[in-house]
Every structure is written in C-alpha cells, then in structure tokens.
C-alpha cells in the first residue's frame with residue numbers, strides 16, 4: 001500500500017466572482033521510503049499540495065489517504081495530532097526560534113510528540129552535535145537548515161515534507177542539504193516529499209511529479225536516481 005494517495009483532489013479559492021483552482025483534480029501516490037519531488041513554476045500549486053498533505057490546509061474536494069487514513073475527513077483535533085506525530089516539516093527559511101539554542105529548538109519539537117529521538121542523536125545525525133549550544137544567529141544558513149532537519153527528524157515522522165529547502169542557500173550549501181535529505185531517505189527509509197521550482201534537481205528523486213496550473217502534467221518514476229554529487233545546475 002502507498003503511504004500517500006491523492007485521489008482527485010481540488011483546492012479552490014474564491015475571491016468575489018473569481019474562482020482560482022490552485023489544485024485542479026490531481027491524483028498521485030507516494031510509496032513508503034520514496035524520495036518524491038513535486039516540481040513546477042511559480043503558481044503551479046506546489047505549496048498548496050504540500051500544505052494540504054501536511055494538514056495545514058484542507059482540500060475543497062477529493063480524498064487524501066496517508067498511512068491508510070483519509071486526512072481530508074479529519075476534524076481539527078485529529079489534524080493537530082497528525083501534524084504533531086506524523087509529519088516533519090523543513091521550510092525554506094528554517095523557522096527556528098531565535099532565542100533558543102540548536103538543541104533547545106530540537107527539544108521543543110520533540111516535546112510535543114510521543115516517541116521522539118533524543119535531541120543530541122538528531123543533531124548528531126545532521127553533523128551538528130558540537131554546535132548544540134549555539135543560537136541560530138551563531139550558525140550559517142546551511143547549519144540552521146541542518147538544525148531544522150534535525151528538529152523534523154527528532155519527531156520520527158512518517159513523512160518529511162520540504163518546502164524549497166535550499167531556496168535561501170548558496171549553491172554548494174544547497175547541495176549539501178539535498179545530500180543530507182537524500183541520505184536520510186536512503187539510510188533511515190524516510191519518505192520525503194520535496195517541492196521546488198528547480199527542475200535541475202529532479203534526477204536525484206525516485207519519483208517526479210510535475211505540476212502546471214494546478215494539474216499534474218507528468219508523473220514518472222526514476223529507475224536510476226542520481227546521487228546529489230552527480231548533479232549540476
């Protein structure tokens with residue numbers, strides 16, 4: 001069984017008389033342990049898909065099955081539990097709490113779920129154990145993004161959702177972050193869904209879902225995903 005299944009999902013926004021179909025009847029699956037990339041130009045609907053999948057937004061129509069449950073039918077309380085326990089988020093701008101150390105940022109997320117990883121183990125897994133007591137301002141952008149990945153992994157999520165995780169980073173640092181995400185997927189069998197406008201990174205994925213104007217225009221599996229080191233852009 002797939003970990004994620006979108007069945008004919010729509011998201012419509014109404015502004016006065018105008019209706020925008022941000023997501024326009026899409027269906028796709030993500031298998032357990034897969035590295036999936038949702039790619040498309042600005043306005044294609046990627047963020048809307050990620051927000052719906054992460055339980056931060058609801059769809060207008062359709063079914064969203066995650067781990068055998070239809071989250072589109074969830075009440076608010078179930079969605080809170082879902083976001084807490086099942087989903088790890090990595091955002092473009094890290095979203096760390098600035099007056100907490102790296103370790104405290106990880107602990108904060110770990111505290112709200114039932115079976116977290118030890119914060120030092122999580123920081124060690126992203127190569128930042130020795131910076132555990134640094135505040136975000138004392139860390140580079142790439143290091144801050146590593147902390148945010150450690151924070152997401154500490155929850156032992158079913159699904160790791162990444163929203164343009166390299167968008168605020170320079171080329172080489174961005175590559176290191178993608179490498180870390182790819183290794184996490186392969187080593188820990190973590191299911192990753194990453195959204196990006198950068199089509200050049202899609203060869204690293206097991207599964208590529210291309211969106212345009214709210215629709216899926218391509219949905220392909222990659223038999224030979226490339227290591228991040230092999231990709232240039």
Ligand SMILES: Nc1ncnc2c1ncn2[C@@H]1O[C@H](COP(=O)(O)OP(=O)(O)OP(=O)(O)O)[C@@H](O)[C@H]1O
Nearest residue numbers: 013020022040041042043044045046047048049197
């Ligand atoms: N809250 C909202 N109200 C009205 N329209 C919205 C809202 N959120 C998104 N949209 C519209 O839905 C469409 C898809 O937006 P979305 O943010 O999902 O695209 P995207 O592919 O993530 O783009 P980007 O790469 O620029 O973030 C766009 O036309 C956008 O203007």
